[in-house]
Amino acid sequence: RRRWMWLVRDYLLGQPLSQLTMPPPLAHIHCESDWHRLILTAGGQHWHIHLSKKTENGRKTVNYLGRYLKKPPISGSRLAHYTNGATLSFTYLDHRTQTYQQET
Numbered sequence: 001r002r003r004w005m006w007l008v009r010d011y012l013l014g015q016p017l018s019q020l021t022m023p024p025p026l027a028h029i030h031c032e033s034d035w036h037r038l039i040l041t042a043g044g045q046h047w048h049i050h051l052s053k054k055t056e057n058g059r060k061t062v063n064y065l066g067r068y069l070k071k072p073p074i075s076g077s078r079l080a081h082y083t084n085g086a087t088l089s090f091t092y093l094d095h096r097t098q099t100y101q102q103e104t
Contacts, residue, residue: 012039 017035029035055061074090089104 009039009042 013036017029017032020035022029026038029038087104089102091100091102093099094101
């Protein structure tokens with residue numbers, strides 16, 4: 001793990017800042033010294049990375065993920081109420097009772 005982290009840090013330090021596209025949270029970095037300081041600081045921290053095992057059939061994985069990219073788990077029409085990011089209400093059909101229920 002430490003060797004892998006060191007290799008990633010070494011790779012990032014070797015990249016010229018002019019060839020990198022910074023995400024919005026790092027838009028304040030404009031010079032090489034700031035870039036090196038960021039990488040050296042983050043490189044000393046413990047990284048939590050989860051890599052799952054390789055699947056035997058990549059096509060099944062793509063199909064599974066594609067269902068959620070193509071169609072979200074809860075459609076916008078089922079959202080009944082949304083309040084300031086604090087509460088969300090939606091309706092669903094309870095197949096046991098054959099009635100529509102509302103969940104908040």
